[in-house]
Amino acid sequence: xxxxxxxxxxxxRFATDDGPVLAVDRMSFSVEPGEVLALVGESGCGKSVxxxxxxxxxxxxxxxxxxxxxxxxxxxxxxLPEMRKIRGRDIxxxxxxxxxxxxPSFTVGFQIGEVLRRHEGMSRKAxxxxxxxxxxxxRMPAPEVRVDEYPHQLSGGMRQRVMIAMAxxxxxxxxxxxxxxxxxxxTIQAQILDILRDLQQRVxxxxxLITHDLxxxxxxxxxxxxxxxxxxxxxxxxxxxxxxxxxxxxxxxxGAVPRPDLAGGTQQRLQEIPGLVPVLxxxxxxxVFAARCPRASDxxxxxxxxxxxxxxxxxxxxxxxxxxxxxxxxxxLV
Amino acid sequence: xxxxxxxxxxLRKHFxxxxxxxxxxxxxxxxxxLTIGAGEVLGLVGESGSGKSTxGKCIVRLLKPTEGTxxxxxxxxxxxxxxxxxxxxxxxxxxxxxPYSTLxxxxxxxxxxxxxxxxxxxxxxQQLEQQVDQLLxxxxxxxxxxxxxxxxxxxGQRQRVxxxxxxxxxxxxxxxxxxxxxxxxxxxxxxxxxxxxxxRDLGFSCLFISHDLATVEFVCNRVAVMYLGHIVxxxxxxxxFRAPKHPYTQSLLSAAVLPDPQLQRSRRRITLRGxxxxxxxxxxxxxxxxxxxxxxxxxxxDQVPPLADVTGRAHFASCHLIDQDGTAPDLAHAAAGAQRSx
Numbered sequence: 001x002x003x004x005x006x007x008x009x010x011x012x013r014f015a016t017d018d019g020p021v022l023a024v025d026r027m028s029f030s031v032e033p034g035e036v037l038a039l040v041g042e043s044g045c046g047k048s049v050x051x052x053x054x055x056x057x058x059x060x061x062x063x064x065x066x067x068x069x070x071x072x073x074x075x076x077x078x079x080l081p082e083m084r085k086i087r088g089r090d091i092x093x094x095x096x097x098x099x100x101x102x103x104p105s106f107t108v109g110f111q112i113g114e115v116l117r118r119h120e121g122m123s124r125k126a127x128x129x130x131x132x133x134x135x136x137x138x139r140m141p142a143p144e145v146r147v148d149e150y151p152h153q154l155s156g157g158m159r160q161r162v163m164i165a166m167a168x169x170x171x172x173x174x175x176x177x178x179x180x181x182x183x184x185x186x187t188i189q190a191q192i193l194d195i196l197r198d199l200q201q202r203v204x205x206x207x208x209l210i211t212h213d214l215x216x217x218x219x220x221x222x223x224x225x226x227x228x229x230x231x232x233x234x235x236x237x238x239x240x241x242x243x244x245x246x247x248x249x250x251x252x253x254x255g256a257v258p259r260p261d262l263a264g265g266t267q268q269r270l271q272e273i274p275g276l277v278p279v280l281x282x283x284x285x286x287x288v289f290a291a292r293c294p295r296a297s298d299x300x301x302x303x304x305x306x307x308x309x310x311x312x313x314x315x316x317x318x319x320x321x322x323x324x325x326x327x328x329x330x331x332x333l334v
Numbered sequence: 335x336x337x338x339x340x341x342x343x344x345l346r347k348h349f350x351x352x353x354x355x356x357x358x359x360x361x362x363x364x365x366x367x368l369t370i371g372a373g374e375v376l377g378l379v380g381e382s383g384s385g386k387s388t389x390g391k392c393i394v395r396l397l398k399p400t401e402g403t404x405x406x407x408x409x410x411x412x413x414x415x416x417x418x419x420x421x422x423x424x425x426x427x428x429x430x431x432x433p434y435s436t437l438x439x440x441x442x443x444x445x446x447x448x449x450x451x452x453x454x455x456x457x458x459x460q461q462l463e464q465q466v467d468q469l470l471x472x473x474x475x476x477x478x479x480x481x482x483x484x485x486x487x488x489x490g491q492r493q494r495v496x497x498x499x500x501x502x503x504x505x506x507x508x509x510x511x512x513x514x515x516x517x518x519x520x521x522x523x524x525x526x527x528x529x530x531x532x533x534r535d536l537g538f539s540c541l542f543i544s545h546d547l548a549t550v551e552f553v554c555n556r557v558a559v560m561y562l563g564h565i566v567x568x569x570x571x572x573x574x575f576r577a578p579k580h581p582y583t584q585s586l587l588s589a590a591v592l593p594d595p596q597l598q599r600s601r602r603r604i605t606l607r608g609x610x611x612x613x614x615x616x617x618x619x620x621x622x623x624x625x626x627x628x629x630x631x632x633x634x635x636d637q638v639p640p641l642a643d644v645t646g647r648a649h650f651a652s653c654h655l656i657d658q659d660g661t662a663p664d665l666a667h668a669a670a671g672a673q674r675s676x
Contacts, residue, residue, distance in 0.1 A: 042518040141608060155609045156382075185381035185545065187606045190589035194605055212519060215591030218598040238595045256523035257593050258552035260575055269530075270523035270552070276488055 002072035003030040004206045005054070005091075005174045010066035012049050012058065012230075022280040023049045025230045026066070031174065031206040038209045038221035038238075040253075044277045046230040047210045051176045054208075055093060056083050070173065089119040092167040096179035098159035102151040108135075108162045109147035115169040134165040137202075138195050157188035164195060171203040178210045193220055214257055218242060226250050229277055229288040232307060236314030244323065246316035248293050249273070287319070295320045337408050339506050339539040340393065340426075342368040345402035347388050351614060358614045362388040364563035366402075367641070368541075370507070375533060375540040377554035377571070379547060379586070383610050384560040386543045390509045393541065394428050395419055407506060424454045427500035431512035433492035437484040443470075444480025447498045454503055469498040472535075474528060490521035494528065501532060508533075511543045526553060547590045551575055559583050562613060562621040565641060569649040579644055579651040579662040581629075582622045588666060602666035620654065628655060628663045 012024040024046040031037045039047040052058050054068055056075070068075045070090060075083065095101040103111060112134055113127030122130065128147065135143035138161040151159055160180065167175055177196065181189040197220060200207055209221060217224055217238065224241050226234040226249065234247040245251045255271025275292040284304045290296040299319050307317045347363040363385040370376045380386040391397040393404055395411065403412045411422055427450075430436040437446055448466050451457045457465050467477050473494040484492055493513060500508055513529065514522040530553060533540060544550050550557055551571055558568040559582065567580040578584045588604040606625050611617055617624045623634035633654050641652040645660040656662045 042520060157609055185610075186547075186589040186591075187381065187585060188609065189591070190603065190605050193591075213591070214519075214593035215598070218593050218595040219591045221595075242593070242595050253519060254593060256520045258526070258548040259593060260548045260551045260587075260590065269527055272524040272527060273520035274524075 002069065004033050004071060006030040006069045007054065008067040010050065010053060010064065010068065012053055012062055012064050015061045019281055022282060023230050025280065025283060027232055029225050029232070031208060033206055034200065034204050036200065036207045036209055036220055036222045038211060038217045038224045039227060040211060040214070040217055040224055041227035042212055042277065045227040047227050048178055051093065051178050051208065051210055054176060055087055055091060088115050089170045090172055091174045091176065092172040093176040093178065094163050094167050094180045096182050098156060098163045099151065101163060102159060104151055107148050107150055108154070112162065112166050112169055115166055119170050134169055135161070138165045139191070156184055157191065160184060160192055168199055168203060172205055174208065175205045176208045181216060182213070196220065214254065229280060231288050231317065233289065233318070234316045240311065240314050244311065246310045246314060246321040247318045248295055249289050338369050338371050339407055340368065340370040340541070341405040342366060342393065343403045345389065345392055345404065346400045347392050347397060348400045361563050361613050361616050363392065366565055368558065370539045370541060373537045373539060374556065375542055375554045377550035377557040378541060378543045378560060379545065379550050379557060380560035381545060381610055383613060385563040386560050387511055390428070390511050390541060390543050394423070394426055394509055421454070424450065424503040425505050426507040426509065427503065427505040429496050429500050429508065429510045429513045432516050433489050433496055437492055437495060439484050442480060443482050443495055446495060447502055450499060450502045456503060465502070469502055472532065473498045489517050490525055493517065493525050497528065497532065501536065504536070506538055508538050508540045510540060512545070514549065529553065547587060559586065562610060562616055564621055564652065566622065567651040573649055579649065579656055580653050581626050581663060581665050584665045604665045627665055628668050630655060
């Protein structure tokens with residue numbers, strides 16, 4: 001049986017004034033029903049571009065190759081009208097900035113209802129009634145009142161609830177959440193993560209979660225794909241990947257985050273990753289992380305390492321993966 | 335006796351709301367006391383709308399406080415005129431959140447770093463050039479960066495320039511308002527490391543304003559937690575993370591996600607209801623009572639709890655439900671009980 005969503009050899013190029021930019025290079029992953037897959041990386045790693053290509057929402061300067069299949073149906077072959085039927089019904093998306101993704105001149109009830117009127121042919125009245133139910137589902141306080149309000153009348157957390165209500169209105173097969181809690185306070189983030197977990201169980205959606213926050217990943221993801229400079233550099237089940245990261249970049253990311261130490265001891269220093277993310281113009285002839293990697297050797301400069309199985313279920317694109325017992329010259333990696 | 339670098343007493347900042355937007359008053363800061371000793375790093379934590387940034391801006395007098403006093407190294411600077419404030423500003427500097435909008439795009443990096451020294455007539459000519467070089471060295475930027483312009487720099491590099499500029503006058507107090515929130519995690523790490531190195535080397539006191547508990551734990555000695563214009567808890571960092579007393583602090587700690595799947599998923603979670611209420615009509619009594627899972631009515635609704643030392647070891651918290659012996663309500667326990675009975 002084909003997976004819920006399968007992305008194979010996805011490459012995205014942008015034609016910019018400074019020449020072509022390779023934003024995503026031969027990226028492959030798949031999501032099963034009811035699974036939460038996290039795409040993790042820092043700005044510029046290509047995680048949002050990957051999401052946008054799934055929905056075919058890339059700007060006109062972008063060109064895309066590769067395959068995107070929803071339950072075996074190839075999406076890249078679909079015409080735009082056909083794709084419009086998929087968006088919001090089979091695959092829907094939650095964006096980071098709920099203020100700019102909602103239309104300020106319509107009530108939230110109208111905007112949630114629009115999805116239902118369009119995809120399910122509901123009447124205005126029925127759509128509004130369903131919108132109230134959906135707002136209840138995302139635990140909006142006083143949904144009968146809020147349904148007739150405009151986005152500016154709502155707080156950031158409430159707007160994100162509206163976005164989620166819109167996204168799950170048609171019980172999508174795949175829900176793409178692009179940094180859904182980044183703009184929110186922690187207590188609101190906790191509420192939103194609870195809602196996502198709950199919905200995912202109810203409607204059996206697959207969630208593709210795009211985030212830079214390892215805490216959010218640890219909280220909700222089943223599997224993780226770590227991206228760097230348009231490449232997948234590591235993937236694996238969440239427990240294994242956090243317990244024993246294999247790629248030096250993943251290790252670096254984990255060492256860079258301060259962890260509240262509940263035992264009371266205090267960290268002395270955070271691990272730094274010196275240098276900057278490179279901008280690729282063509283397929284790399286060396287490991288994309290080599291310039292910043294404390295382990296880089298001659299073979300790292302000769303070719304981009306392929307993604308290989310290093311532990312059960314865990315893959316890394318690295319010639320020197322895994323834990324090191326002796327500290328390197330920077331004294332950083334363990 | 336060593337004097338405190340900063341003493342803030344009963345600071346209030348109210349903003350009028352224009353009649354066209356409904357009128358009223360925003361109670362952004364409503365009676366805040368803060369003390370920072372020499373070489374101490376105090377974290378000010380809160381969610382958006384808690385008033386933490388307003389406190390910072392009032393201290394450096396980018397905003398004029400409505401009430402209260404601010405003393406910098408013993409001197410009352412609350413009512414000082416703009417002109418008289420100028421020399422004071424050399425002694426307290428600020429680093430802002432957004433490194434993209436806080437550097438003048440038309441000035442070279444060297445001029446940005448040199449500007450405070452010129453303004454305060456602290457150096458000129460050859461000596462000024464030397465000091466700029468030393469400052470760039472200190473924040474880990476190459477000396478030839480001085481001829482570059484802000485747009486040529488990455489976010490992390492710009493934040494380093496902001497630090498060099500702020501520290502150029504050797505202030506005794508640095509106010510850092512979310513200095514790493516706009517940066518990627520790997521860049522955050524290097525800026526936080528740098529800030530801590532500089533603090534250790536130069537010994538300035540620091541008010542570190544942040545929404546991120548993990549960052550505050552890493553950087554600060556002591557932490558004050560703000561909610562809706564009030565400080566609800568203030569204590570040593572270790573104690574705050576080990577034994578938080580105030581229900582809001584407990585829920586804030588519980589809501590912060592830890593980058594460790596097993597630990598994160600096994601924790602008892604306290605999920606607060608609703609949003610932070612409007613500071614135009616803050617709740618009566620304890621401002622947290624509308625969201626507090628253990629609030630006792632009518633007590634919490636009617637009476638304002640004082641910020642008091644609850645353990646006798648400088649652990650300040652403002653909650654009616656903390657006992658005389660310092661026993662605080664356990665929210666994780668209460669939440670689990672509520673789930674069982676539901």
